Amino acid sequence: MVNKVILIGNVGADPDVKYLDGGIAVANIRLATTERYKNKNGENIDQTEWHNIVLWRGLAEVVEKYVKKGMRLYIEGRLRTRSWDDQNGVKRYTTEIFADNMQMLSRTEDNNITTSRSTTSPSTFTQSPSSMPADDNDDLPF
Secondary structure, three states: OOOOOOEEEEEEOEEEEEEHHHHHHEEEEEEEEEEEEEEOOOOOEEEEEEEEEEEHHHHHHHHHHOOOOOOOOEEEEEEEEEEEEOOOOOOOEEEEEEEOOOEOOOOEOOOOEEOOOOOOOEEEEOOOOOOOOOOOOOOOOO
């Protein structure tokens, strides 16, 4: 089975970062992706989708430090749907993207870090499944 999401979009608001017991960081951001197409009258139509992104531990700390509203991000992750009962007892659902990899594709004004799509760029951040940095010395052929 594969559960993989790849998005490139703009951050809609400054990240919301919280620290749980034990100092574990979790960040939530809203990412907008826009599809542009022409309708039957030849008019350009923009259709924007908003995505809820959840980043944990090291990725959350990077987001807290460098990501601001309006920045363009590349996000890789997986879909998760959770449910809860609201105050009236109605079951509610939300679908989120749990990020495993993030690249900053735009410049941060505060730190003058220019980012690119290069995987060797200091702007590429990955969260391994065990929440530890990935081992670059593995034997995978790719």
